[in-house]
Each structure stands twice: as structure tokens, then as C-alpha cells.
Amino acid sequence: MSVTGDDSAPTIRVSADTPDRTVVLEAAEAAAEGTVSVLSVGPTGSPSSLGLCTIDGTTAFHATPTPEEAFDLVTALAAGDVSTDAADAVVEHDPEIKTLPVPDSGPLSVGTRQILGPCGWIAPTETPRPTADEHEPDTIRSRVTAAGLLGRGRADGARDASVSDLWERARNASGDPVVVVHAADTDAPADELLCQGAAGHVLDAASIVADAVGAPDVVALASDGASEPLDAVESEVTIRTAPASFRVGEPTMALEALEGSDRIEARRRPPGPEKWGLYGRPTIVHTPRTLLQIRALLADDTASVSDTRLFTVRGAVSTPAAVELSSNCPLSDALDAVETDGDRYVIGGRFGGVTETLDVPASAPALEAADLGTEGVIEVLAPDDCVVATVGERAAFAREENCGRCVPCREGSKQLHGALREIYDGDFDADGLRTLARVMRTTSLCAFGAAAARPIRTALDAFEPEFRAHAEGRCPTGSCEGFR
Structure with a gap:
């Protein structure tokens, strides 16, 4: 069940992480009676705030609301009460804000929310776009080049390498390019989270990339958890569900899956996919993380855009959390979002580097120099993990x-x-x-x-x-x- 109401009305947002979510939404809608907007949103990245009540620039965060509590919260909203007394956190903000207002403390306050910003606040299918001038292909390419943007994740065709260089090779190759949204890496939970929280933004960013490289079409390969929200977006993008296999995270194996190959195996290089990819066409493969970094560069206030990376903190922690860190921040900052007594870590997913220090900047060059993985996972080992x-x-x-x-x-x-x-x-x-x-x-x-x-x-x-x-x-x- 998903109900999208008037943004100017009192609103209750119910996160995808909420236990018994469907029942909670039904209870909220039953109490709304047209006076309160009930919005089904994606995960915030931190299950500490699963129900958000908003009136006129005040948002109250409520953890794990029950159906009964949701009914009471909506009833109070209809009467003009945002229920701050019982809230886990309260934030005052611009009533027109389009990203999640961040509390002063708690897991959501850790790091920044530049890419994560819409997650848990907007309807996942929402697709607002930047201004028309910023969609000019030359402008898109020049901004990405000037930013020196690197691809995020092993599933990206420009993994830890220049996105603009990848685009240029594809544009100079023979044939019509195609853009592939790769949201099927089982080792990258942040990509699935972004699709669940901001699927419309992800596909919109893919369309922007298609404009930049002259690609007439876009195809998405997604995990089970990412394909449903992507498919719900009104778009011309072809959505395919990937087999649940770790190996599909490699870009050329993803292309094999899209082509329906019986055996999924890596393709020899050169040439890379940007020259000979999906059905022999020049192919740009980008992860949701890369796509939303590109989209951030094209936002109105580009001066505020910084280079960030998403990390999922999991393992021996109280509750896993997604944290977005600026590239100059140490990885240790991410631990502020979780509770743990572990002091050894695997950085970078299944094949990450094992270390006992997180005193490493979050940038790809720093992680590579430390021989740690750049896949965006910080796994905490328990004290008794050998x-x-x-x-x-x-x-x-x-x-x-x-x-x-x-x-x-x-x-x-x-x-x-x-x-x-x-x-x-x-x-x-x-x-x-x-x-x-x-x-x-x-x-x-x-x-x-x-x-x-x-x-x-x-x-x-x-x-x-x-x-x-x-x-x-x-x-x-x-x-x-x-x-x-």
C-alpha cells in the first residue's frame, strides 16, 4: 500500500524498514480521512527513525511505530499536533525541504546526506529534475569532467576511475551507445537502498547520462529488492531482474546476464564494454551510487556539492547502518552510527581488506593505497571472530x-x-x-x-x-x- 498526498498538508511518512509496514500504513490511512498525507517512503539507511510526522517545518521522528501508535499519530496530526513529546527526535526545517531533515544526534546525524538525502523523505518514484540548461550535453560532460568524478563500486564501468574518460571512449566508439544501470551487485547494499529510497532519482540520473553520451535507450539490471521500486517509476527504461549471484556484480558478467547467456562469465578485455558491450554496442555501466553523484553535480547549488562515498556498516553491530562520508573523513567516523565492541574490520565487502585501524580517509585513492576495498562496506568483526x-x-x-x-x-x-x-x-x-x-x-x-x-x-x-x-x-x- 502506498498513498501519496499533498506535500503542503500535515504528513506522516512510513519507512520501508518499519515492522508490519503494510498494517501500519493501513492504520495511518484509516485515521487520515483526507486531512493528513500518508506517504510510503523508502529506507533512511538507519532503522532508528521509521515513522516521521511533519507539520509546517517541524518533523518528529518515531522509532518502530505500531499500528495503534500510527493511528494516534495521524489523529494528532489532523488536529495540528506533531506529537513532539513522545518523539525520539524533533527537527525544525524549511517546509519546502526535499531531503530528510537531520537530527542533532543519533545515527542519522553521522556524516552527511548529500546522496542519501531523499531516502526516507520522498516517494521513491518521485523524479524532480534540475533546470533545462543543466541538461545540455556539453554542460553535463564539462561538469563531470571538472569534478573529476570516479565511478563507485566494482559493478561500475568506471570503477575508481574517471567517469568522463569512460564517456568519451563510448562516444568515440562505433554504434549507438546504451546506458546500463547496474543495481544487481549483491556485495553493495547501498545501491539497493538508493533504489528503494529514490528510484525515480536513479533513473532520472541515468537519463541525464544518456543525454550526455547520446544514448537512445537505458536498461537497468537490478536485484530483487531494487527491481520493484525501479519498475514502479514511470519511465521508458527497461528493467531486468538479475540472478542472485555475486559474480553478476562484475560489469561484463552483468552484460552476459542481460543478454540471457546460459553461462555467466567475464569477458576478455580489451575492448571494454564502453567500446563493445551490450549486444556489441558501446555501453556505459553505472551503479546507482555513481548516478546520484552525477545528479548531485547538476543540482542548482553546485557549490555545496562535495565528493562523498556511501558505506554500509554491518557485522558485529547492534543494527546495520548506511553512512555517507566526505572523502577526507576517516572511516572511523562511520562507527558513530552503530553500537559495537569489535576492533577488527573487513573493509570493502566480501573480498575487502582486513585491518585493525579505520584511520584511513574515505576516498578511493586512500583506500586503495591502504590495500582496502572500495566497495562501500565496513564489516565489524566480533572479538571472538577468528x-x-x-x-x-x-x-x-x-x-x-x-x-x-x-x-x-x-x-x-x-x-x-x-x-x-x-x-x-x-x-x-x-x-x-x-x-x-x-x-x-x-x-x-x-x-x-x-x-x-x-x-x-x-x-x-x-x-x-x-x-x-x-x-x-x-x-x-x-x-x-x-x-x-
């Missing part, structure tokens, strides 16, 4: 999930997993593991194989004594006791 077991599980995943197209990844992942198992038998060859990891990183066909050895590589650098302890029959955390 580092050796953690990287072993990821090596097993790489062995099972690689596409098998290239030898370094296919055979390297098998050897990597086997070498880690041998540690439990007392055979630990640190130099051999490092050499194998280096070969996989430098010779694999795609990013899957290049990244698959990162967990073991970084874990060895930071925690080599724990590997040696396992070879001696002892797990420092106690979680692997009795393995010999």
Missing part, C-alpha cells in the same frame, strides 16, 4: 563462485583455499601465500580474481602471528580450539 577462519571462508567462496574463465582465478582460488586449510595441519608458508595472492591480483581477467586474494594478503600483513599460532595448534580467539 581472522584465519574469516579469510578461509572467503577463499572457499572464491573457489566456488568464480566463473572459471581464467586460470589465475580458477586455479589460484583453489590453491589459496588449500594452502589455508594446510595451516590447520601445521603447514604455514607465508611467502608462498603472498606470492600466490600477488599472481592472482596481477594476472586475473577481471576484478573478481584480482580482489579474491585481498583478504588473505591484508590479514597476513596485519595478523601474521595469528596464522603462526594456528599452525602450532592454537587459535588466539579460542573459536577454533580443538581443530588439531
Whole structure:
């Protein structure tokens, strides 16, 4: 159930994260009787605020409202009361605001909300656009070039590389370009969140990119959770639901999925997708994170736009949270949005780097220099999580999930997993593991194989004594006791 009312009327917003959401919406609508706008919104990124009541520039945040509480909140709104006394937070703001008003404290106050801004505030299908002048292709390209924008996520065709350079190669290639919205990376929860919270903005940004590169059409490949909100937007974009596979996160494997290939495997490069992509056409592949960064650059007040990155903090935390950090902020700032007693981390998703410090700026160059992943995930390990077991599980995943197209990844992942198992038998060859990891990183066909050895590589650098302890029959955390 989704009801969109008059923005000027008293409004209750019910987040996608709300328990029993449908029942809560029905209760709210039953109490509204046309005097209150009931708006079904996407997730905010933090489940600490699931019901938002607004009147004339005052918004009260209510965590996990029950149907009964929703009925009472709407009844109070109809009488002109925003119910601030029972609220978890109250924010005064411009009545015409188009982004979520941020409380002074709590998870939502952490970082910034430049890209996350609409999530949890607008109807996901809403598609307001910048002014017509800013849609001129030359203007779009020049702004993206001047900003030095880099692609976000392994699913992006310009992953940690220049977006404008990618566009230029596609424009100079033979054939009509096509833009692909890649929202199907199972390792990137922030992309799905953006689709659920601002699907209209995502597809609008894709249309802007199509204008910039002269692409006559746009196609979206989305996860189950992202495809429904994207499909609900009134647009000419073709929406396809992707198979639930980690490997589809690689751009060329995503194109294989779109083309209906029986076997999903990486394509050889060169040429890259921007020259020979979907059905042989020049193809621009962008994630929702990249697309909304582009859209932010074209907003009216461009002077306020900064370079930010989205991170999902999960693992040994009280409640996962999505946090947007400016590129010069340390990753440690993201922990302010969660409760945890963990002090070791995997940065960058399934094949992220293992570390005990978050004193690293959130920018892609800084993360790469620290040999940490740039996928936008901060996974907190619990105090009793064994580092050796953690990287072993990821090596097993790489062995099972690689596409098998290239030898370094296919055979390297098998050897990597086997070498880690041998540690439990007392055979630990640190130099051999490092050499194998280096070969996989430098010779694999795609990013899957290049990244698959990162967990073991970084874990060895930071925690080599724990590997040696396992070879001696002892797990420092106690979680692997009795393995010999």
C-alpha cells in the first residue's frame, strides 16, 4: 500500500524498514480521512527513525511505530499536533525541504546526506529534475569532467576511475551507445537502498547520462529488492531482474546476464564494454551510487556539492547502518552510527581488506593505497571472530563462485583455499601465500580474481602471528580450539 498526498498538508511518512509496514500504513490511512498525507517512503539507511510526522517545518521522528501508535499519530496530526513529546527526535526545517531533515544526534546525524538525502523523505518514484540548461550535453560532460568524478563500486564501468574518460571512449566508439544501470551487485547494499529510497532519482540520473553520451535507450539490471521500486517509476527504461549471484556484480558478467547467456562469465578485455558491450554496442555501466553523484553535480547549488562515498556498516553491530562520508573523513567516523565492541574490520565487502585501524580517509585513492576495498562496506568483526577462519571462508567462496574463465582465478582460488586449510595441519608458508595472492591480483581477467586474494594478503600483513599460532595448534580467539 502506498498513498501519496499533498506535500503542503500535515504528513506522516512510513519507512520501508518499519515492522508490519503494510498494517501500519493501513492504520495511518484509516485515521487520515483526507486531512493528513500518508506517504510510503523508502529506507533512511538507519532503522532508528521509521515513522516521521511533519507539520509546517517541524518533523518528529518515531522509532518502530505500531499500528495503534500510527493511528494516534495521524489523529494528532489532523488536529495540528506533531506529537513532539513522545518523539525520539524533533527537527525544525524549511517546509519546502526535499531531503530528510537531520537530527542533532543519533545515527542519522553521522556524516552527511548529500546522496542519501531523499531516502526516507520522498516517494521513491518521485523524479524532480534540475533546470533545462543543466541538461545540455556539453554542460553535463564539462561538469563531470571538472569534478573529476570516479565511478563507485566494482559493478561500475568506471570503477575508481574517471567517469568522463569512460564517456568519451563510448562516444568515440562505433554504434549507438546504451546506458546500463547496474543495481544487481549483491556485495553493495547501498545501491539497493538508493533504489528503494529514490528510484525515480536513479533513473532520472541515468537519463541525464544518456543525454550526455547520446544514448537512445537505458536498461537497468537490478536485484530483487531494487527491481520493484525501479519498475514502479514511470519511465521508458527497461528493467531486468538479475540472478542472485555475486559474480553478476562484475560489469561484463552483468552484460552476459542481460543478454540471457546460459553461462555467466567475464569477458576478455580489451575492448571494454564502453567500446563493445551490450549486444556489441558501446555501453556505459553505472551503479546507482555513481548516478546520484552525477545528479548531485547538476543540482542548482553546485557549490555545496562535495565528493562523498556511501558505506554500509554491518557485522558485529547492534543494527546495520548506511553512512555517507566526505572523502577526507576517516572511516572511523562511520562507527558513530552503530553500537559495537569489535576492533577488527573487513573493509570493502566480501573480498575487502582486513585491518585493525579505520584511520584511513574515505576516498578511493586512500583506500586503495591502504590495500582496502572500495566497495562501500565496513564489516565489524566480533572479538571472538577468528581472522584465519574469516579469510578461509572467503577463499572457499572464491573457489566456488568464480566463473572459471581464467586460470589465475580458477586455479589460484583453489590453491589459496588449500594452502589455508594446510595451516590447520601445521603447514604455514607465508611467502608462498603472498606470492600466490600477488599472481592472482596481477594476472586475473577481471576484478573478481584480482580482489579474491585481498583478504588473505591484508590479514597476513596485519595478523601474521595469528596464522603462526594456528599452525602450532592454537587459535588466539579460542573459536577454533580443538581443530588439531
